[in-house]
Amino acid sequence: EAGVTQFPSHSVIEKGQTVTLRCDPISGHDNLYWYRRVMGKEIKFLLHFVKESKQDESGMPNNRFLAERTGGTYSTLKVQPAELEDSGVYFCASSQDPGPYEQYFGPGTRLTVT
């Protein structure tokens, strides 16, 4: 069974540009999460989808971040326009229903904003 995959693995962009990160969850997992780790700090929650619906967006830092999950399959996280403080590693995770337990993480996308 394939794990969670993320693309790209690394992105370097200039301040003010736009970047779109993609996540493909484990097949059959209705729950999809985005997390971020900035500058060696703890991994922090961004948002949670159940199928195509946003269940919890409490961790999204501001309206420059837009997440979508078309058709309840893969998800994208767009940052527009990117700022220096957006640099970090963005992780996607997925879990089966019911419950939030056993969240499996992807390899992450390292975003560098210069």
Add this chain to the structure above:
Amino acid sequence: GENVEQHPSTLSVQEGDSAVIKCTYSDSASNYFPWYKQELGKGPQLIIDIRSNVGEKKDQRIAVTLNKTAKHFSLHITETQPEDSAVYFCAAINGGRGGSNYKLTFGKGTLLTVNP
């Protein structure tokens, strides 16, 4: 909201020794406590977890203990090997009604180095 403290931030042991990493949490309603191992260039890998109705869980060389009264849980690795070297994260979640539901709150991580 939930706050998770993790200690130590770095831990160096000799191959064959045991390693213990400790975490405390603030939300008494938290009921699920996973541990993740992150190797260089990879994502966090779930290695063991425990739910609040259990005090201890073992899986070969790793074990997790939970003290709900004191609100702390620990990861124990016995007979450490060089391939155990990685960053370890603890996390907590309140998966029940009225809690944070599906959001994992992480500790800051422990860099474990196992010296051959």
